[in-house]
Structures are given as structure tokens and as C-alpha cells.
Amino acid sequence: MTREEHVAICKLCTNRKMDIEQGILCKITDDKANFIGECKDFTKDHSVQVDQFIETADPLTAQEIQLSEKALDKLRSEQNLGLGIGTSLLVGLLGAALWAAITVATEFQIGYMAVAIGAGVGYTLRYFGKGIDQIYGISGAVIAVLSCFIGNFLSLIGFVANAEGIGYIETLLGIDYSLVPTAMKESFSIMDILFYGIAGYEGYKFAFRVFTNEDLSKLEN
Structure with a gap:
């Protein structure tokens, strides 16, 4: 045979x-x-x-596949943590700004936006970083949660700007930042913790490079 x-x-x-x-x-x-x-x-x-x-x-991560040291070294040589973090930070900031804009416009915080931000950050880190090491997952989780926090902060800035009738940049430059932690704490809820957690999980999970059986066949040759 x-x-x-x-x-x-x-x-x-x-x-x-x-x-x-x-x-x-x-x-x-x-x-x-x-x-x-x-x-x-x-x-x-x-x-x-x-x-x-x-x-x-289903595609598998490197942790789910039995890989030789030679194969791991080859895959690690293709990693780019700096590019992955840079691009995922950009996507996270764009997602945070969009979330804030929607929240201010509707006067309603859509928690599922945090889930979308987490997925976007994770997939971006995967695509550009091509990472298989744990640092990629940790970076994805941190950036996702940080982006959600920034989204809430920008929402606060938007509400203050509208209430005072001034511009957003002017508000950013002139706000008393000593009051920001208290204001954000008052607007924080249990649901925020849930969505932050989901965003962090997705940022971690989707950050790793995955391999289909076709990919493995190509690596084999």
C-alpha cells in the first residue's frame, strides 16, 4: 500500500x-x-x-499539536511581537473610540461592543504577530481589557463635553483628572466586569496562531 x-x-x-x-x-x-x-x-x-x-x-494552536523543537524554532522565527502589539493596539483604540461614539450618541452603553473589541484585538494580534508563545495571549488579553477601559473613559469625556457644550479635545485637555476615577467607579457595574472578562478571554484566545491540517501538511514538506 x-x-x-x-x-x-x-x-x-x-x-x-x-x-x-x-x-x-x-x-x-x-x-x-x-x-x-x-x-x-x-x-x-x-x-x-x-x-x-x-x-x-478545527484549526489548532501550537499548544494543541505535538511539535518538534525544530518546528517550534521555525515557527518562532516567524513571530513578530512588536508588529502584533502595535496593530492590535491600533485596532483596540479604534474600537474604543467607536464604542464611545455609539454610547454618547445613543446614551446607552452596549456591552457587546466589548466582546467585539476583544475579538478584534485577538485576531489582529494573531494575523500580524503570528505568535505561538504565551506572551501573545497575555498581550491580547491586556490590550483588550485596556481598550474597553479606554472606551468607557472616552464615553465619560463625551458626556462631559456635551453637558458643558464644549469640544471633546478641550474636555480632554481641561478636565480635572483627579475626579475621573470616582466618576468611572460610579458608572461601573457588574455587567462591565462580565464584558471586560469576555473581552480579555477573547483577546487571549484569538491571539495565537492556528494551523489547519493543510498548514501542517505544508510544514511537513
Whole structure:
């Protein structure tokens, strides 16, 4: 049997595992399949279809895949923490400004905007940072929560500016910042904690580079 024929069968077996350098291996033998005809250790994975393995398999992070040190070094050489943080900060600030604008215009704080900010920050950090190390997830969580805080702060500035009939920049420059913590504390609620938490979780979760089976096949070659 050819390697392709072995792989086609192994893709349907629960005893498969992915190795970044060798491709699909058998968990039992820790080696490539070498059976002839039928495999005595085959156990069908009913969640996978023959012609839809790559399309239906969820992307995995580096932490979920068995990677060799050589493969990890290669992936780490492609990381760019500075670019990832810079672009995700920009997206976070834009999201915060949009959230504040909507809040001031409607006089209603839409908490789900925090969820969108967290996802936006995470995906941006993933795309530009290409990170697999924990620092990327931590950075994503911190930036997401910070962006939500800035969004609430800008909302406060907007309300003060409208109440006083002055410009937003003028308010930013002239406000008594010693009063800001008290004002934000009074407007803070339990729901804010929930949405901040979700935003931080998404900023962390989505910050990591992910790999499909097709990606792993390319890395293998």
C-alpha cells in the first residue's frame, strides 16, 4: 500500500496523531502506518468523513499539536511581537473610540461592543504577530481589557463635553483628572466586569496562531 492510502485510512481512525515533521502517525506504534490490507488497531472516528477531513477539522494552536523543537524554532522565527502589539493596539483604540461614539450618541452603553473589541484585538494580534508563545495571549488579553477601559473613559469625556457644550479635545485637555476615577467607579457595574472578562478571554484566545491540517501538511514538506 502507498503512503497516501495509509493516510486516507488513518485520517478516519481515533488512534491517529499529527507530527509536524512526519505527518499523521499512529498513537499506538508512534510511527507511520505500515499495515497491508487492514489495520488490526483501526478504530473508526465517526466524527470525521472521508472526503471532508481537512474542511471539517478545527484549526489548532501550537499548544494543541505535538511539535518538534525544530518546528517550534521555525515557527518562532516567524513571530513578530512588536508588529502584533502595535496593530492590535491600533485596532483596540479604534474600537474604543467607536464604542464611545455609539454610547454618547445613543446614551446607552452596549456591552457587546466589548466582546467585539476583544475579538478584534485577538485576531489582529494573531494575523500580524503570528505568535505561538504565551506572551501573545497575555498581550491580547491586556490590550483588550485596556481598550474597553479606554472606551468607557472616552464615553465619560463625551458626556462631559456635551453637558458643558464644549469640544471633546478641550474636555480632554481641561478636565480635572483627579475626579475621573470616582466618576468611572460610579458608572461601573457588574455587567462591565462580565464584558471586560469576555473581552480579555477573547483577546487571549484569538491571539495565537492556528494551523489547519493543510498548514501542517505544508510544514511537513
